[in-house]
Amino acid sequence: MSEETTRAAETASADRPRRVVIVDDHAIFRAGLRAELEGRVEVLGEAHDVESAIAVVREQRPEVVLLDVHLPGGSGGGGAEVALACRDLLEEVRVLAISVSDQAEDVVSVIRAGARGYVTKTISADDLIAAVATVSAGDAVFSPRLAGFVLDAFGTAAAAGVRDEELDLLSAREVEVMRLIARGHTYREIASDLFLSIKTVETHVSNVLRKLQLSSRHELTRWAEQRRIV
Known part of the structure; x- marks a missing residue:
């Protein structure tokens, strides 16, 4: 394959809609998010609790899971429990937490479970699309205020030898x-x-x-x- 063909294939891959699964316990939010992202991502499925989320992620293998932090079901671990249960897939399936919560413990717990990013539900559709692309590429993304929580938590752990x-x-x-x-x-x-x-x-x-x-x-x-x- 020529260099030009390779570049063209990479560009086409980068420009195509990302395949996602939406996980949130509120049907109205899932419907609204799907409407906002219509035509810009390919929604493979939805889930409303821990069990259904694990099932649909393992079945559909999306590129990115848009994962709410607080979910019913399972053993009470919420979004972090979903990420942990799918940890064997995280080389191909990226997790982007999206939540109303901006509490440090929520951010740190889901990142420790394997999520590649965390944004709040105040994010714009354009910024969310950009975040999906960033996480899909294997990079991390956080709402500005939340990045400090992660740096503090993991920096402290590293310094203490935890x-x-x-x-x-x-x-x-x-x-x-x-x-x-x-x-x-x-x-x-x-x-x-x-x-x-x-x-x-x-x-x-x-x-x-x-x-x-x-x-x-x-x-x-x-x-x-x-x-x-x-």
């Missing part, structure tokens, strides 16, 4: 519970804050202690403080 795989053992919900435990919240307070039952909170805490090989709330608090994720 192994990423330790946090990777935890689901997004387990990280939320762990952080609240480390802040001194009671099980009842955590259950109220996260809209969970006390029994579910107890189960999450037991799972966190087991996965991190810790034996008490005191050790868990010290573990979190050492990593500055309280």
Whole structure:
């Protein structure tokens, strides 16, 4: 193949609509996003919860998953749980988180799970198309305010010698519970804050202690403080 032909093929590939899957628990948002992006991306499918998202991503193998962070279903891990469940596909399937949340813990949890970018739902259609192209090419993209969260989190971890795989053992919900435990919240307070039952909170805490090989709330608090994720 000649150099000119190769360049032409690369240009055609870059200009073609990207194949995406839209994951969000609000049907109105999915419909609105599809309408905004019509003709500019190829929507292969949609999903509204953790289970359906994992299924459609594994079936359709899109180039980019537009993934909401807060999703019902699964074990309560939301978008991060979807990304983790599809981690074996992340060489070919890129994840771009899109959420109303601009909270540091949401950003960091889904990036640790494998997402290549994170933007808020205030993004314009043009900027979202550009973000899809950027992530599809293997690069990272963040809304300006959110990039600092990622740099702070991963910079701190690197400086402290923290192994990423330790946090990777935890689901997004387990990280939320762990952080609240480390802040001194009671099980009842955590259950109220996260809209969970006390029994579910107890189960999450037991799972966190087991996965991190810790034996008490005191050790868990010290573990979190050492990593500055309280």
